Amino acid sequence: MDLKINGQVYSSQAEASDMLLWVIRDELGLTGTKFGCGAGICGACTIHVDGVAMRSCVTPTVAAEGKEIKTVEGLAGFENDAEVLHPIQEAFIEAQVPQCAWCMNGQMMTAAAFLAQNPKPSEAEIIQAMGQNYCRCGCYARIKVAVSRAAELMEQG
Ligand code: FES
Ligand code: FES
Structure with a gap:
């Protein structure tokens, strides 16, 4: 699926249920988004999806399809x-x-x-x-x- 991150379209091999954190970090190499608890508790993995802060470790990739994703690399x-x-x-x-x-x-x-x-x-x-x-x-x-x-x-x- 295509994912729009920091204004750029990335083609991802991710399954719909794969958590965004691992797609962003491991597949697409945007390692500014950090892994902390992996359970939606600590906030280390926070990104924006259509301007809303979301915990990427518990957000399935399909939830961000067609939306504007922003990671810390796109904050400036x-x-x-x-x-x-x-x-x-x-x-x-x-x-x-x-x-x-x-x-x-x-x-x-x-x-x-x-x-x-x-x-x-x-x-x-x-x-x-x-x-x-x-x-x-x-x-x-x-x-x-x-x-x-x-x-x-x-x-x-
Ligand atoms: S890694 Fe802790 S909330 Fe996502
Ligand atoms: S966990 Fe070390 S600065 Fe926040």
Whole structure:
């Protein structure tokens, strides 16, 4: 089946029931999407399907057929042929959020989808939105700061 990922169409040999995580990583080589629990719990594998944050380890490939898939590799944009980081990427760098970084791409994908829906979140809303993305290094305080900062950066345009 054809899968549209980060604006590019990929021809995949996947079965309809294969989980997207493994198709994206192993077949198509987009390894920015990480494997954590494999059970839809930790959020390390988060991608966007039509703008909605989804856990690719428990999402059958057929569920994304004909839809716009975005992985962390597609989070940044381009302006005049130069890569422009997404505000959430800028903010995570500015706040020096990662420790081991394994969870971080999923954190940023969750945050980007959240901020697209709620560009001026309260602290409580950030905590709630990010609360189901686990970080074994315990970077939660810096994640909260960075999501809040990304909202500011987005407002400044
Ligand atoms: S690897 Fe998908 S939720 Fe943990
Ligand atoms: S930075 Fe290590 S798991 Fe989050």
